[in-house]
Amino acid sequence: MPASLSPLPPAPAxxxxxRESLFDGSVMAALKACAPPDVRLRTQEELDACLDATLASxxxxxxxxxxxYGSLMWNPAIHHIDAAPALVRGWGRRFCLWLYMARGSVEHxxxxxxxxxxxACRGIALRIAAEQVRSELQLVWRREMLSGAYxxxxxxxxxxxxxxxxxxxxxxxxxxxxxxxxxxxxxxxYIASGRGTLGTxxxxxxxxxxALKSLEVDDxxxxxxxxxxxxxxxxxx
Numbered sequence: 001m002p003a004s005l006s007p008l009p010p011a012p013a014x015x016x017x018x019r020e021s022l023f024d025g026s027v028m029a030a031l032k033a034c035a036p037p038d039v040r041l042r043t044q045e046e047l048d049a050c051l052d053a054t055l056a057s058x059x060x061x062x063x064x065x066x067x068x069y070g071s072l073m074w075n076p077a078i079h080h081i082d083a084a085p086a087l088v089r090g091w092g093r094r095f096c097l098w099l100y101m102a103r104g105s106v107e108h109x110x111x112x113x114x115x116x117x118x119x120a121c122r123g124i125a126l127r128i129a130a131e132q133v134r135s136e137l138q139l140v141w142r143r144e145m146l147s148g149a150y151x152x153x154x155x156x157x158x159x160x161x162x163x164x165x166x167x168x169x170x171x172x173x174x175x176x177x178x179x180x181x182x183x184x185x186x187x188x189x190y191i192a193s194g195r196g197t198l199g200t201x202x203x204x205x206x207x208x209x210x211a212l213k214s215l216e217v218d219d220x221x222x223x224x225x226x227x228x229x230x231x232x233x234x235x236x237x
Contacts, residue, residue, distance in 0.1 A: 019077045022139040031146060034101045034197045042148065047141045054152045054167070055134065064133045066140070067157055067168035069093050069123035070113040071204065073211040077143070078136040082127040085215055086159040091170060092119030093219060095187045097149050098177045102198040110194020110201035111179060111187055113208065114150060114171035122217045125159045125166055137167075144169050149177040184221075184228040191225070192232035205229070 021027040025044075032041055042050070058064060067086055068076065070093070076083075095111040104110030115121060128136050144150050150169040157166045171178055194201035209226060212219055 017071070017075055017077050017143050019139065022077055022142050025142075028142050028146065030198065031101055034105070036100050036106050039100065039147065041146050047145060048138070050145060050152070051134070051137055051141050055137070057154065058133070058167075060133070061130055063130050064128045064137075065157070065159070065164055065166040066126040066128060066137075067123055067155065067166040068126060069115060069121050069168070070208055072126065072140075073124045073215075074207050076126055078126070078128070078139055079132055080126040080136070081129050084125050084127075084160050085122065085217075086125035086157040086164075086166065087120060087122050088115070088155050088157045088166070088168065089120045091115040091117065091121055091155065091168075092221065093121045093123075094171075094181065094221065095191065095225070096171050096179050096181065097175075098179050099194055099196070099201065100177075102196050103201050103204055104194040105196040108193055108195045109190060110196070111182075111190045112149075112201075112204075115153075115168060116171045116173075116181075119221075122212075122215065122219070124211075124215070125157060125164070147175075147177065148172060149175045184224045188225055188228035188232050191229060202229075 017027060035041055063081070066072070067088060092115065093113055094116045095113055096116050097112040097114050098104070099110035099112050100106055103112070145152065149172055151172045153168060153170045155166055155168055156163050191201045191205050205225070209222060212222060
């Protein structure tokens with residue numbers, strides 16, 4: 001595995017989360033428009049307050065490392081000055097959050113990745129320059145923290161031969177969207193059929209698998225899902 005990576009490329013064409021759509025608020029508007037009636041999404045003021053609380057323990061003079069394990073690996077949509085492989089222990093990559101909007105819907109619910117307790121996870125550490133930390137994380141908060149299904153958490157990760165403090169997003173087990181641990185076959189069914197106004201779960205899954213392959217990461221749980229998904233029919237969009 002390489003010791004470091006070049007800054008990641010722009011978002012693939014057609015991806016719902018781009019820097020521009022996060023900056024101008026159009027993604028937030030789209031998510032709110034397709035949210036089920038019983039789903040409450042945070043306001044910008046609430047997002048800002050949550051971000052301020054998270055950054056209270058971060059020295060503003062320091063760069064910040066953001067650990068990505070899903071779409072942040074292949075579509076970060078933020079400015080960063082470096083990207084390197086990283087390993088977090090005690091947390092595993094799992095499809096454990098229900099999706100009823102974006103890449104899922106009430107009619108065709110999907111599942112989304114989160115870090116959940118147990119195991120270990122290899123992903124990418126995105127290094128954000130100190131002077132850009134708050135402005136860049138505002139964009140990240142709009143995509144990751146809108147519903148409250150994720151909790152922002154500081155973790156220690158192994159990166160470039162050192163242990164570094166990093167920010168990441170873990171499953172909020174108290175949130176109604178928390179699905180818990182499911183068998184690979186059941187997860188695969190929701191990945192195969194989940195779709196919404198901003199895309200499909202299968203596309204998200206395939207891009208994540210490609211990113212892991214490019215990092216030469218063998219994730220046993222994701223490998224089992226690949227095998228289970230091979231037997232699932234493709235959804236009709």
